Amino acid sequence: LTAAAKAFEHVPKGELISLLAKTNGRCKQLEMRLAELKTLHVAMLEEKRQLVATKGRAGGNVASERDSIEVTLRQEYEDRLAELEEQVTSSGSIKKQLQMEVGRLT
Incomplete structure (x- = not known):
């Protein structure tokens, strides 16, 4: 920290304040973007969970439907x-x- 303070000793105070304001603004933008990305990530994970659950149910439904059709067809056969x-x-x-x-008549 002391080394950083010495490095900026000769920089005018107004420039340091301006640089600090820009850096602070950029940090806030990055924090907002990070929060947005986290929200999107959570939404994507939820969509994937839904797809897996849907595929799992659909797979089970397809298998049970196939079994039902097979039983019906077998019974009809x-x-x-x-x-x-x-x-x-x-x-x-x-x-x-x-x-x-015919034998009796002949």
Whole structure:
């Protein structure tokens, strides 16, 4: 501190006051800019948290939706397969009856 005081001994007092005022103004601008950047940083972190949370929920929703669709499709497939098997069985028994009728008539 003493060395700094000696370095500025020969500088007129008016210039020192002007330099101090400019430096003080610049420091206030930098402090305001720093506060603004901190606010933006916090906002960006919050947005990232929201994105991660949304993706996490969306990922879970997509998986559960996919599972639900798969279960529905599987059930529809099994129902349709059962209907077709029933039709085949019915057709088979009708065919047998017709063959028996043909055999009896001939």
